[in-house]
Amino acid sequence: MTHPRQLHGTAALDAMFARARAEQRAAFLPYFCIGYPNHAESLRAIESVAAAGVDGFEIGIPFSDPIADGPTIQAATQIALEKGVTVRKCLEAVRALREKGLAQPMLMMGYANPLVAYGTDRFVRDARDAGADGLIVPDLPPEEASMFAESCAREGLALIFFLAPTSNDERIGMATANATGFIYVVSLTGITGARKELPAYLTDYFARLRAKTDMPLVLGFGVSTPDHARQLRGLTDGFIVASALIRAWERGFDEMRALAGEIFDASRE
Numbered sequence: 001m002t003h004p005r006q007l008h009g010t011a012a013l014d015a016m017f018a019r020a021r022a023e024q025r026a027a028f029l030p031y032f033c034i035g036y037p038n039h040a041e042s043l044r045a046i047e048s049v050a051a052a053g054v055d056g057f058e059i060g061i062p063f064s065d066p067i068a069d070g071p072t073i074q075a076a077t078q079i080a081l082e083k084g085v086t087v088r089k090c091l092e093a094v095r096a097l098r099e100k101g102l103a104q105p106m107l108m109m110g111y112a113n114p115l116v117a118y119g120t121d122r123f124v125r126d127a128r129d130a131g132a133d134g135l136i137v138p139d140l141p142p143e144e145a146s147m148f149a150e151s152c153a154r155e156g157l158a159l160i161f162f163l164a165p166t167s168n169d170e171r172i173g174m175a176t177a178n179a180t181g182f183i184y185v186v187s188l189t190g191i192t193g194a195r196k197e198l199p200a201y202l203t204d205y206f207a208r209l210r211a212k213t214d215m216p217l218v219l220g221f222g223v224s225t226p227d228h229a230r231q232l233r234g235l236t237d238g239f240i241v242a243s244a245l246i247r248a249w250e251r252g253f254d255e256m257r258a259l260a261g262e263i264f265d266a267s268r269e
Helices: 009-022 039-051 071-082 087-099 112-118 120-130 146-155 169-178 202-210 226-232 243-250 253-267
Strands: 027-033 057-060 106-109 134-136 158-163 183-186 217-220 238-241
Touching: 009 027, 009 134, 009 158, 009 238, 027 039, 027 071, 027 243, 027 253, 039 057, 039 087, 039 253, 057 071, 057 087, 071 243, 087 106, 087 112, 087 120, 112 120, 120 146, 134 146, 146 158, 158 169, 183 202, 202 217, 226 238, 226 253, 238 243, 238 253, 243 253
Parallel strands: 027 057, 027 238, 057 106, 106 134, 134 158, 158 183, 183 217, 217 238
Antiparallel strands: none
């Protein structure tokens, strides 16, 4: 089921985390790249998973040099680019999903170059008008984010920053002082991609971050299976699954939808 869309931007994310906390689970935010395997099918996938009740979405904007992403997402975004997907078409996709009644928070995930080329203020304003709730920009460090930060603050959108296992106290302080919505916690050093096991150090890693901030923490990179979702209960405020869903999609739409449902159900067990 979807939830009535009465809140927007950071307020929508706050409500999402509060709802998941009340149900004693982590929020599940699947990633989908607009335009993969084609525009219509990417929207169909998001609609289908939204109807299953997941908490929110990371909406991928394809880019030619996705440095943080592994081969699965790189291949998907390249196909989307070859099919003519642009920043504007991704914004139009969010608008179309809202018009179809999708109510969960949607975060636009894209690299800085296409967004700057589009126009920072214009992009943030258009993202808000389309129905997005925040931005995730993997190659945007907080000390260089003033243009995005000012625009997002003005429009009420969240601006998400990343922390990694290698982040020192100064970097943690900088990210938590400037982020809004949540902190994207990278599970490992390296690129995105499905993994069989979650790192053994996650408990200590999260304890170190919790000592520095009370912002919601959302884990990404490597979360792939229903068992991972079970393991994360009580540890993280949310988690993102990307490559595993794309790989399931390659076996068919029903496979992708089934895996998303299994992961969501496991997060509530």
